[in-house]
Amino acid sequence: MYIKRLALAALLLGQLTAAHAQDEMWDKSASGRQHPNIQWFKEAKFGLFIHWGLYSKLGGVWNNKRYYGSGEWLMNQAKIPAATYAAEAANFNPVNFNAEAWAALAKDAGIRYMVITAKHHEGFAMYDSKVSDFNIVKASPYKKDPMKALANATRKQGIQFGFYYSQFLDWHEPNGGGNRWDFDESKKDYQRYYREKSIPQLKELMTQYGPLGIVWFDMPGGLTKQQTQQLVDSLRILQPNSLFSSRVGQGLGDYRDFGDSEVPPAPINEVWESIYTHNDSWGYIEHDMNFKSPREIIRLLANVASKGGNLMLNVGPDGKGNIPYYSEQYLKATGRWLAQNGESIYATSYGFIPAQPWGVTTAKPGKLYLHVLVRPQDGKLLLPNCKVAVTKVYTLIGKKPVAFSTAGADVIVQAPPMEAQSANTVLVLEYKGATPAYDAAAPVTISAQVPVNTIEAIHASTSDSARVKSLTYSHYFGDWKHAVCVTNMQGPADSASFKVRITEAADFKVILEYACGTESARQEGELQVNGKPYLFRTLRSSEFDKSNPLMFIQHAVAITTVSKPGVYTIVVRPLQQGKELFKLKSIRLEPVR
Numbered sequence: 001m002y003i004k005r006l007a008l009a010a011l012l013l014g015q016l017t018a019a020h021a022q023d024e025m026w027d028k029s030a031s032g033r034q035h036p037n038i039q040w041f042k043e044a045k046f047g048l049f050i051h052w053g054l055y056s057k058l059g060g061v062w063n064n065k066r067y068y069g070s071g072e073w074l075m076n077q078a079k080i081p082a083a084t085y086a087a088e089a090a091n092f093n094p095v096n097f098n099a100e101a102w103a104a105l106a107k108d109a110g111i112r113y114m115v116i117t118a119k120h121h122e123g124f125a126m127y128d129s130k131v132s133d134f135n136i137v138k139a140s141p142y143k144k145d146p147m148k149a150l151a152n153a154t155r156k157q158g159i160q161f162g163f164y165y166s167q168f169l170d171w172h173e174p175n176g177g178g179n180r181w182d183f184d185e186s187k188k189d190y191q192r193y194y195r196e197k198s199i200p201q202l203k204e205l206m207t208q209y210g211p212l213g214i215v216w217f218d219m220p221g222g223l224t225k226q227q228t229q230q231l232v233d234s235l236r237i238l239q240p241n242s243l244f245s246s247r248v249g250q251g252l253g254d255y256r257d258f259g260d261s262e263v264p265p266a267p268i269n270e271v272w273e274s275i276y277t278h279n280d281s282w283g284y285i286e287h288d289m290n291f292k293s294p295r296e297i298i299r300l301l302a303n304v305a306s307k308g309g310n311l312m313l314n315v316g317p318d319g320k321g322n323i324p325y326y327s328e329q330y331l332k333a334t335g336r337w338l339a340q341n342g343e344s345i346y347a348t349s350y351g352f353i354p355a356q357p358w359g360v361t362t363a364k365p366g367k368l369y370l371h372v373l374v375r376p377q378d379g380k381l382l383l384p385n386c387k388v389a390v391t392k393v394y395t396l397i398g399k400k401p402v403a404f405s406t407a408g409a410d411v412i413v414q415a416p417p418m419e420a421q422s423a424n425t426v427l428v429l430e431y432k433g434a435t436p437a438y439d440a441a442a443p444v445t446i447s448a449q450v451p452v453n454t455i456e457a458i459h460a461s462t463s464d465s466a467r468v469k470s471l472t473y474s475h476y477f478g479d480w481k482h483a484v485c486v487t488n489m490q491g492p493a494d495s496a497s498f499k500v501r502i503t504e505a506a507d508f509k510v511i512l513e514y515a516c517g518t519e520s521a522r523q524e525g526e527l528q529v530n531g532k533p534y535l536f537r538t539l540r541s542s543e544f545d546k547s548n549p550l551m552f553i554q555h556a557v558a559i560t561t562v563s564k565p566g567v568y569t570i571v572v573r574p575l576q577q578g579k580e581l582f583k584l585k586s587i588r589l590e591p592v593r
């Protein structure tokens with residue numbers, strides 16, 4: 001028993017520190033299996049995540065001290081005793097909560113599914129639970145069940161409704177995961193927690209709130225694969241149509257979630273979701289005003305869709321039940337864009353043309369949507385290796401015809417004049433015949449008609465010990481960031497090489513974007529453009545430490561003259577054997593003016 005518990009504790013520790021590495025929760029062999037009700041989710045593309053709990057009332061402040069980062073982690077950050085924290089429920093009275101208004105906002109924003117926290121790690125149930133009195137009806141002066149009203153109002157708007165439920169972490173309960181400041185880790189009985197609170201509450205949520213589109217699990221722990229399977233099976237019978245998020249653990253979810261605030265670097269032919277929050281916290285923080293602009297949201301949505309996924313964007317209503325002003329305004333602005341351009345997002349898959357200097361693509365049968373994010377100076381949008389019979393091209397808004405031509409395997413679309421500050425101007429290309437496969441190995445297009453071309457690390461072919469890796473680090477507490485980099489280049493044989501297609505003769509300034517710690521700094525490296533060497537010495541930016549920003553320097557290292565268009569190879573490597581040269585995030589090529 002003791003040994004078993006030790007093993008469990010080790011497992012739990014492992015899961016806590018690696019929790020943001022969501023890859024470990026997704027069993028890739030599961031991608032062949034499909035939930036019978038997955039279709040709506042594949043088509044939905046845009047979800048609204050809502051973090052709302054007792055932490056929303058505290059707003060990131062405890063004992064007059066302000067905390068930054070994930071506000072829903074306040075109890076943990078400030079190590080607030082469970083009893084003291086629980087007493088705060090008496091001050092939680094979200095009198096401004098208006099289910100109809102929230103659902104109407106979601107509708108206006110073009111949202112197709114909503115997931116709200118029924119219970120987060122703090123352990124407080126935001127609904128009428130018979131399983132634990134630590135809930136909004138019993139423990140707060142509000143006394144009503146907001147989830148009932150919200151489930152109904154949301155469905156009335158034709159939006160799928162789901163619950164987030166933290167199935168393992170519960171800082172209120174002696175046997176729940178995570179609270180070691182009040183409760184002795186060695187005395188915890190996780191099985192008992194699942195048996196007495198987690199599973200019974202999940203059953204309440206799955207039987208008393210109508211059909212749920214999703215049960216969004218988070219942070220698995222304390223269960224073997226077999227036990228997780230039993231948990232899933234016992235819940236499945238209650239609602240066979242509900243989708244379970246991959247964070248149920250052990251590869252048993254119905255679709256794949258990436259890490260918090262993570263988008264995969266290239267299209268993935270699976271059902272998946274990226275989750276982002278509107279500012280720097282999931283739960284409301286009164287001093288967090290760092291909201292993403294409508295343009296940022298629209299571009300994030302297009303980027304996620306161009307890789308075949310859904311975006312679920314989070315907002316954190318406050319303790320009175322108000323959605324932050326900027327969240328409301330910017331969601332509505334996103335909705336106005338979607339009302340005109342939704343055809344290029346909803347029910348699409350990733351486009352067969354990889355990301356270009358001008359933007360990204362999404363697709364439906366017979367249609368390719370060109371999301372123009374940067375209009376090239378000459379307006380020419382290159383669709384390289386676009387082996388389809390194009391029948392017409394037109395603007396999505398207004399259906400105005402757009403000129404195009406073919407040149408060998410390429411199609412060139414002549415972009416109309418665009419509003420200078422356009423978030424995303426969409427053109428539609430219709431074609432006949434089979435849809436070509438996405439070519440992940442295609443050369444990266446470099447154009448002299450845009451201010452900057454970025455060659456991301458994902459496109460590197462590496463040799464010897466060099467590796468392409470996704471690095472995870474954070475800004476504020478729990479405010480995760482992800483960067484795909486070429487790592488482990490330690491000697492001349494460890495190279496990263498990139499195939500590029502440069503479309504015009506021009507001089508380019510070459511800028512290496514990398515992170516470099518003290519030990520890596522002041523080493524010599526070599527950049528080659530079609531064999532021509534350019535030398536540089538690394539500059540220190542910052543060490544890699546997962547709880548601090550990873551700072552990337554943009555180090556201009558050379559001018560290179562490209563005398564004719566064509567396919568070129570760019571290689572980066574250390575000149576001598578030594579420490580890792582740097583973590584290379586991208587190579588930027590700026591046409592010289």
Ligand code: H79
Pocket residue numbers: 016017019020070072073218219260275282477478
């Ligand atoms: O609900 C939001 C987060 O609160 C939740 N997922 C999103 C949707 C989440 N729970 N845990 N995590 C995300 C990852 C936790 C990472 C941790 Fe840590 C690393 C916990 C302890 C070490 C970050 C760093 C938080 C504390 C220190």
